[in-house]
Amino acid sequence: MIILKSEREINYLRDAGRIVAETHEEVKNAVKPGVTTLDLDRIAEEYIKGRGAIPAFKGYHGFNGNICSSINEEVVHGIPGLRKLETGDNVSIDIGAVINGYNGDAAITVPVGEIDAEVQKLLDVTEESLYKGIEQAIVGNRLSDISHAVQSHAEEYGFGVVRDYVGHGIGRSMHEDPQVPNYGNPGRGPRLKAGMTLAIEPMINLGTYEVKTLDDGWTVVTLDGKRSAHFEHSIAITDGKPEILTKL
Amino acid sequence: MSVVNISIGQLVTSNAGRDQTNIYLVVGTQQNKFLLLANGRERTFKNPKQKNIRHVNVLKPIAQGVAEKIQSGMKITDEEIRQAIKILYKPDDL
Numbered sequence: 001m002i003i004l005k006s007e008r009e010i011n012y013l014r015d016a017g018r019i020v021a022e023t024h025e026e027v028k029n030a031v032k033p034g035v036t037t038l039d040l041d042r043i044a045e046e047y048i049k050g051r052g053a054i055p056a057f058k059g060y061h062g063f064n065g066n067i068c069s070s071i072n073e074e075v076v077h078g079i080p081g082l083r084k085l086e087t088g089d090n091v092s093i094d095i096g097a098v099i100n101g102y103n104g105d106a107a108i109t110v111p112v113g114e115i116d117a118e119v120q121k122l123l124d125v126t127e128e129s130l131y132k133g134i135e136q137a138i139v140g141n142r143l144s145d146i147s148h149a150v151q152s153h154a155e156e157y158g159f160g161v162v163r164d165y166v167g168h169g170i171g172r173s174m175h176e177d178p179q180v181p182n183y184g185n186p187g188r189g190p191r192l193k194a195g196m197t198l199a200i201e202p203m204i205n206l207g208t209y210e211v212k213t214l215d216d217g218w219t220v221v222t223l224d225g226k227r228s229a230h231f232e233h234s235i236a237i238t239d240g241k242p243e244i245l246t247k248l
Numbered sequence: 249m250s251v252v253n254i255s256i257g258q259l260v261t262s263n264a265g266r267d268q269t270n271i272y273l274v275v276g277t278q279q280n281k282f283l284l285l286a287n288g289r290e291r292t293f294k295n296p297k298q299k300n301i302r303h304v305n306v307l308k309p310i311a312q313g314v315a316e317k318i319q320s321g322m323k324i325t326d327e328e329i330r331q332a333i334k335i336l337y338k339p340d341d342l
Binding site: 056057060061062063068076077094096105163164165166167168173174175177179181201203217232 | 249250251252253277281300301302
């Protein structure tokens with residue numbers, strides 16, 4: 001069941017989204033060679049708690065981290081640890097925060113120092129495809145119009161669009177209906193209405209779209225070991241343009 | 249944080265609990281956290297098993313016929329679920 005949000009609820013989601021966006025700025029500025037992902041986790045935890053919010057991922061189905069940090073071939077759900085970032089890496093940082101019972105969820109992929117032109121292209125295209133998807137989030141369109149926009153932009157450059165993990169609705173729980181795939185034919189699925197709030201999150205691989213989960217039960221890596229990028233925003237569908245909740 | 253892509257009609261096996269290794273079809277989801285599972289035998293369409301998403305292995309096959317019927321609100325019989333599992337389940341998918 002898709003829960004439509006009132007203006008008051010969207011205000012709460014804006015608050016949560018703003019905290020997530022600010023935390024992203026803090027963490028992004030801390031990314032440099034030699035920093036461990038656990039350091040980034042601590043920075044995020046301190047900032048989120050300092051703003052009176054709660055990190056949404058900690059303890060979610062037993063997830064042991066405040067953020068998800070996925071390096072290079074790791075697609076999503078990397079657990080923060082003692083691995084040090086090196087020049088040339090790309091690290092995806094996924095942050096969620098809860099305030100007043102409402103969730104904000106967003107992710108960015110950050111280059112560490114100088115990176116290959118090929119990887120930079122992957123990062124750029126993934127971010128562009130996210131915005132292509134958001135553009136389609138208007139009243140009257142169908143859900144898969146978003147999916148199709150993301151897929152067609154990414155595949156134009158020959159990248160692989162991850163199928164096994166998808167975006168989601170967001171509100172009082174972090175994961176609500178509907179699921180928002182990043183692939184599919186246009187014109188399918190439920191019609192979009194004002195008051196729907198979605199987290200759109202393309203996960204794009206340099207090589208094949210196939211992924212597997214590591215033995216820790218969380219970290220998802222590309223099957224061919226090539227790099228992957230991940231960008232995400234929480235958005236609200238309004239009568240006009242979609243509103244990005246997790247942007248400063 | 250993204251969610252696992254599970255469709256109605258997807259084949260899953262249990263990997264935790266007393267029903268470990270049992271094979272089910274997904275007949276519904278609840279808040280993206282729990283799945284409603286049926287196998288047409290001890291777990292019927294009317295009385296599905298509620299199970300945490302993290303406690304199943306998701307297999308690739310999807311019973312399209314069953315999925316379409318459920319999504320359009322039509323009734324399906326447990327015989328159809330049993331048949332779909334029988335056709336779709338191949339042990340090497342694990």
